[in-house]
Amino acid sequence: MQFVSTRGRTPAVSFSQAVLGGLAPDGGLYVPEQWPIFREGDFADCTSLPEVAERFIAPFAAGDALAAQIPQIVREAFDFPVPLVPVGSAPGFHVLELFHGPTAAFKDFGARFLAACITRLRESAAKPLEILVATSGDTGGAVAAAFHRKPGIRVAVLYPAGLVSPSQERQLTCWGDNVRSFRVRGTFDDCQRMVKEAFADETLRARLDLSSANSINLGRLLPQASYYAHASLDFERRHGRLPSFIIPSGNLGNSLACIWARRCGLPIDRIHLASNANRPVVEFLAGEPWQPRASVATLASAMDVGNPSNMERLNHLYPHFAELAGAVTATSVDDDTIRHRIREDHAAHGVTWCPHTATAAEAWHRLPDRADRPWIVVSTAHPAKFREIVEPLVGEAVAVPASLARLEALATHRVELEPQLAALRRELLS
């Protein structure tokens, strides 16, 4: 299998090249040259997530240097549970819990798969790979956790001082060893600009092998598509019906993975996207012109995206608006409604949502025909990650998962940085 750019101006590359490259040289995103189509029975002997993921990813990695190692890679990356549980006694309402990984958010799947691939691809490299990540919260922690103590890799995480939650900051700074955390005296945009400037800097490029592990990497989409394959097969086996999914969406990486899984023939019915107050996707699907904007800050901060990069992959898959509008629907949920939904569902069903998951739960409540088919609400983070927001709403303490509690108790390592490339360059070269 080869991968081509959404912009079509660079030659096709292998699975490994797409994973190592991140962005295509023409500025586009890598997509598969053709879609493998799975049929009923292809997964008959697969029950666990690693078994399903191995079978699902195999055609994408066919012919690649990593092909023979995919079975080990998925077992190493997905070594935690992915439960699909009914919500209270509401019929046809389930939740897919994607928050049982080391940093308690779904980004662990992509980051851990990418780390397992990149570590193997860099085994015989002469110098370490220097991974630069600018983060507004969740991505940096997942990437740091996934690459911590991996041989041949160094990670630099840049985050804006005072603009991440206290528990997020602890997860960004608890690593040490090959992970360095930079508390930048600036905004998230400053962090992103510094990373971009570092990639363009001739001194750094001459001295270091730089990489980005960012959220548009193909190596993050395929593992995410695997959990949709696993959940939909499991649901269909148990209930004899195709599930539909509601997905909290920001950059659209998680939702695109579900769309890809359905494109490959997995038993998935409808796909509904839940946005926060950042509305470009919702407005576009309602027939308005595509209008990316600066992001607005919301309670579901990991979805504060005004110009989702994966929109380019979605348009590539469905070049005609009518097809796209037939493939996905979307709802936008504001902060007051997020608060309301967290309170209500806690009282009614005894469940505690993180603010991101609450947008999807709200979207389910708004579906006029929700009783017609079974729905799975996708839970993207554990509520304990956002307990400053959630605890006052539900009126009780949120139990912190053991893995998160362990991270939060570690000593912190961080370096304060001025928001200038010169400051970052000095640190990276020291």
Ligand SMILES: *Cc1c(COP(=O)(O)O)cnc(C)c1O
């Ligand atoms: C990143 C993130 C999202 C948004 O996912 P996208 O793939 O960017 O759409 C939603 N919820 C949580 C908790 C996240 O960390």
